[in-house]
Amino acid sequence: MFISFIFIPLHINSQELPKILNAKQKSATDYLPDFSYAGYHFGETNLPDFQGKIINAVDFGLKADDNLDDSKALLKAIKAANETKGNVILQLPSGRIILSEILYIERSNFVLRGTSSAENGTEIYCPRPLMYLKDPESLAELREYLTTFDKRQREPENNVDLPFSQYAWSGGFIWTQVPNERVKSYLDQYEPTPNILAKVSTGNMGEHSITVSEIKNLKIGDIVELQLFNKEGENGEIIADLYKGAKVKPGSHHWKFPKLPIVRQQVEITKIAGSKITIKTPLTISIKPVYQAQLVEWKHLNEVGIEHLRFTFPDIPRIAHHVEPGNNAVFLTRLFNSWVKDVKITNADSGILAEEISNITIEDIITDGTHLAHYTVTLGGVHNVLVKNLKIYNKAVHPLSFNTFATKNVYQNCEIFADPLLDQHSGANHQNLFDHITVHFTADKNNSYALFGGGGADYWKPSHGPFSTFWNLNVQVSNPSDKTILLYGMKDGALARIIGVNGNAKFDVKYDPDPYIEFLNTSMEKIPSLYDYQLQKRLKN
Structure with a gap:
């Protein structure tokens, strides 16, 4: 196995380390979780150069760049791939592919592969959202829950009183699932x-x-x-x-x-x-x-990959929060030791959604476009998921978000270029890591910015449980001054760890209640990534 991470010399003098790394970790006061098990095969091996029987989608009638819908050909191709024994790759050609049906991946040892996420690579264009498709059977319980409890988006000031969409946080045009297995509990x-x-x-x-x-x-x-x-x-x-x-x-x-x-x-x-x-x-x-x-x-799929392609959606008008029509690219459920890499997503309601997955790596993702997204890559109901090298150029309600029941997950080396928010979305989520995150914003007239978000419904509050960690938060302000900039926004985040807030200005942090704050306005060059540091230390031992 070959392991790839930022090299961090483990012989660093202890006086140069944040004190929390040397703490005895016997109490809640100084406890720091070990996040190093997140990712594909617990972070212990690189993502594979997956080999197997290649099924070419063009052999089933798919023709890129002909301005005709390719859904029927893709459904035939993925059916053949799902029925093929051994490792299998469904290969998509370069050019624009038009998709208006859900492609379900329902087997292990399977890779959906394009040629590249670049402009001359594979583009999956979805001309209309999921709401115009047949209702998925696997979301029947969610639909009943939404109607039983009359879940609605109510904004009197905007004359909005509309039912929640089943696609606000679920569903995608590429959808991994174990057939007939319930994914999320609602009723x-x-x-x-x-x-x-x-x-x-x-x-x-x-x-x-x-x-x-x-x-x-x-x-x-x-x-x-x-x-x-x-x-x-x-x-x-x-x-x-x-x-x-x-x-x-x-x-x-x-x-x-x-x-x-x-x-x-x-x-x-x-x-x-x-x-x-x-x-x-x-x-x-x-x-x-x-x-x-x-x-x-726990029924699940293994060794599933989605790689080297891009998704494009039309920039349709946004109605309101939670009533998104379902321009969602990828929905990952019931996965273990799998990956998504080299994917670009434009104008999505949500780029990558996840439920009931563990030890997945999602890396080298770009989201952009003029459409205001709900989520980019969100982590809810998942464990040990690593999202690395995510670049967010579009505006989103929750650019980075740990959601209900998320535990021991990591956003690493991610960058938010528009209206950044580090969201923790209630629901007993705890022990998640924002690791080496870069954010860009303009400070408000009070020389402050609400960077820390606590979304979610009151019945699942507080925003997060203990030991959620921010490590090496790189803050780039477009209008820096000599005054200290206040970073705020969290009112009910239990016992957070905030180590290494730094950037092109001087910062103060308000985070309630009872955070552990260290290395404020101090460079984190010696240990830029807590995940890499802990992984390297674990593997050495």
């Missing part, structure tokens, strides 16, 4: 009976060992889901443990759905010794018997 009556592989009674935050009982058909190498529950109501012990006593008020969804796990992570079993199981990645919170934790079967 209790549809909650399936899980295949429980073991009951879990104890485990410590940051460690790899758990105590189990009633083991069933579990073996080393299995990828399963660890689930923790709140069965105790509003005063459940897991709520207190999740937020570590921070001065935040958890919303009602933390206790109103006791059948749904409130903390989950996909784990690889590396050792089984009696009642002790070792997992590859560290626990995000400690496990106690009252949490009724369990390991359950």
Whole structure:
């Protein structure tokens, strides 16, 4: 295996390091998660030069650049690819391909490959949004949820009172899925009976060992889901443990759905010794018997890639937030050890959406266009996902966003050129990393800027759980002055770590409540990336 990351000399004098790197990490005061397990194969290998049987889309009648719809040919090609045994590549030609149907990837060891994301490469042009297609069966529960609870966007000042779209945070023209597998929980009556592989009674935050009982058909190498529950109501012990006593008020969804796990992570079993199981990645919170934790079967696809192409959408008028018609490029669900790379997305409502994926790398992505997007690349309900080298040139409501149930994910070396916002979108998300992020903005008349966002509904507040981390935040201001610029916006982010805010001006940070702030207005040249530093240290050990 060949590993690629920024070289960071590990012999740096400890006096030159942020103190939090040398802390004993025994308490919530100085705890810093290990983010190094994010990404394809836990960050331990580069993305593959995938080889396999090549299925050429042109052999199924696709003709690029002829101004005719190519959907029927693409559906035939992807059906053939889904039915082919072994590694398979669906190869798209250069030129404009017109797509007005959803292409479902439903098998492992599959790559959808264009020739390049550049102007002379492969362009997938989607002339009309998803709302004009047949309703996807896999979103039936979401549609029922939206109507049952009358989810609407209400903006009286704009004379807006419209129902939410099923495509506001779901769906895409390229869509990975395990057929007939529920992806996201919305309504209790549809909650399936899980295949429980073991009951879990104890485990410590940051460690790899758990105590189990009633083991069933579990073996080393299995990828399963660890689930923790709140069965105790509003005063459940897991709520207190999740937020570590921070001065935040958890919303009602933390206790109103006791059948749904409130903390989950996909784990690889590396050792089984009696009642002790070792997992590859560290626990995000400690496990106690009252949490009724369990390991359950997790159905997913492996080694799926989407690469070397671009998506283009027409710049249609934007009506309102949450009523987006569905100009969404990619929807990733039920994936493990997979990737998206070298993709450009223009004028999307949302570029790349994700749910129920783990250990995915999304790299070398560009989003642009004149259309105001909802999301660019967003991470919700996912674990150990690495998004690196994302360049955002378009305006978006949530340019970078960690959403509901997101844990141990990393945005690394990303850059936002228009109206930057670092959003954490409520829903028990915790321990996520903004790593070496560059933002560009114009300070307001008060010499300040609302850089830190806390979106999401009140019933899933606070905006994030403990130990969300900002490392080496490079801030470039178009109108710098001698005055200190205040970076603000977060009011309910529990126990954040903010290390290394620097740029072309002097900055102060207001972030509530109780953040750990270090290396403010200090260069981070010695350790530009926390993810790379931790990965290099782990692999060396």
